[in-house]
Amino acid sequence: MLDPLFDDLPGMLCFARVVERRSFTAAAAELGVSKSMVSTRVARLEERLGERLLVRTTRKLTVTDAGMALYARCARVLEEARAAVRGASDADRGRIRVNAPVSFAQMYLAQPLARFLEASPGTRVELVLNDRLVDLVEERVDLAIRITKLKDSSLVARQIATTALHVVGAPAYLERRGRPEQPEDLLRHDCLRYLHLRIEDEWRFYGASGRVNVPVAGPLAANNGTALREAVLAGVGLAVLPRFMVDEDLRRGRLVTLLDGFAPRPMGIHAVHAAGRRPPSRVRRLIDFLAAAFRGKTWA
Numbered sequence: 244m245l246d247p248l249f250d251d252l253p254g255m256l257c258f259a260r261v262v263e264r265r266s267f268t269a270a271a272a273e274l275g276v277s278k279s280m281v282s283t284r285v286a287r288l289e290e291r292l293g294e295r296l297l298v299r300t301t302r303k304l305t306v307t308d309a310g311m312a313l314y315a316r317c318a319r320v321l322e323e324a325r326a327a328v329r330g331a332s333d334a335d336r337g338r339i340r341v342n343a344p345v346s347f348a349q350m351y352l353a354q355p356l357a358r359f360l361e362a363s364p365g366t367r368v369e370l371v372l373n374d375r376l377v378d379l380v381e382e383r384v385d386l387a388i389r390i391t392k393l394k395d396s397s398l399v400a401r402q403i404a405t406t407a408l409h410v411v412g413a414p415a416y417l418e419r420r421g422r423p424e425q426p427e428d429l430l431r432h433d434c435l436r437y438l439h440l441r442i443e444d445e446w447r448f449y450g451a452s453g454r455v456n457v458p459v460a461g462p463l464a465a466n467n468g469t470a471l472r473e474a475v476l477a478g479v480g481l482a483v484l485p486r487f488m489v490d491e492d493l494r495r496g497r498l499v500t501l502l503d504g505f506a507p508r509p510m511g512i513h514a515v516h517a518a519g520r521r522p523p524s525r526v527r528r529l530i531d532f533l534a535a536a537f538r539g540k541t542w543a
Contacts, residue, residue, distance in 0.1 A: 251291075252324060255317040257284040261297065262314045263380055265304050288313070311397075315519030322520060336365035339526055342379070343388040345372045346469045346488055347512070352388070355536040359529055366525050374439050374467055379517045385526045389513045390485065397518050403533050404512040404540040407486040409493075409500040410446075416478040417499070423481075426450070426457045426505050433480030434459035438466040446483055448505035455505065483507060486542035509543070 260270035261281060271278040289296050296310035306314065343352055348370065356368055371384070379387055379398070393400050410423075423429055426448040436444060436459065448455045461480045465471050471482045472489060476497060492498040514530045516522050522530075 251288070252321070254284040254288045255321060257281045258288055258296065258310075259314060259317040259321060261285060261304070262306055262310065263383065265381055267299075267304070311519070318520030322523070337523070337525060338367045338369055338385075339529055340369045340371065340383055340385045341387070341529075342371050342373060342377055342382070342384045344374050344390055345467055346374075346472075347388060347390060348372050349469075351487065351537075355533055358536075359532045362532075363525065363528065368529075376439075379515070385516060385522060386529060387515050389515050390510055391513075392510060393513060393515070398515045399518050400513040400515040401530055401534060402511040402513050404487075404537040404542070405509050406512060406542040407509045408483055408507040409486060409489065410481055410483055410502050410506075411475055411489055411493070411498045411500055412481045413476055413478045413498055414496070416475075416480065417501075419478070423501055426455045426502060429457050429459055429481070432459075433461040435461050435471050435474055435480045435482040436464040437468065437471060437483070438464050447507055448502065449508060450505050485510065487512075490542055512537070 257270060257274065257276075257280075260273055261267055264270045264273065267278050267281050267285075271281045274281065285297065292309070292313065294309040294313075295307050296313060298305045298307060341356075349372075352370070356370070360366060360368060371382075376389070376391070377384060377387070389398075389400070390406065410429075412422075420432060423432060426446070429446065434446070444458055444460065446457050446459050448457065463471075463474050463479055465474070468484060468488055472484055472492070474480065475482045475484070476492065481501065486493075489498055493500065514533055516526060516530075
């Protein structure tokens, strides 16, 4: 059975585009209609539902809770309408905009994506690399790879792999500065910090007595893990890095792990998409493909 809002598809389309673009002007331009028409359509939806859907100020447009709930319905209904018009087979064609962390994508995504594209004629992947967490709706991302502890309820996630986290250092640095045996020993070391962490000047460890938070400082902070890895290899200091990034360095002895008895908790590597609407079949196929490519993969 179709959603009861199906009889106002133009209004639903206008509202969905405003939410996705966070702008009436941008939504109107994309739809090829006037800004006033978009505004009128959205106002009619608000009047019909008796709810405020959007809050506009001179600088920002905010979606209310009622608006987010309606957006989820709009996205679902519009996808059903598109599928009915174009046929299900067309959903396998077209662009997939993928966001991923820089280092992980460079090291591990290129080959799986190449195999996926070879098996998916008519599908194009637009890969955008960024270590910060982007807003999937605002930046029109169909699928993102997230390496973090997920807390965002607006995302649907599928874990595709796991990675341990290690404090690592180069043998030359440890020979010069000594080897930390307890987390508190890091207070006397140069600790290189990752700027995208919410609390970048504090490292968390887990021992027999529970969690231990250690304030750290050092001569370098960066917003990219590869840059930190290169600095650690050069002997600048110590850093907390994911195992997938330093696995080869550890095997070859270029780096060593430290404080293993207090190791930070492992993190899942997830394929995520925005909640509220069923992604096109091409996106679902890519998620399945990546899950198969990394099946059972644990960097420990």
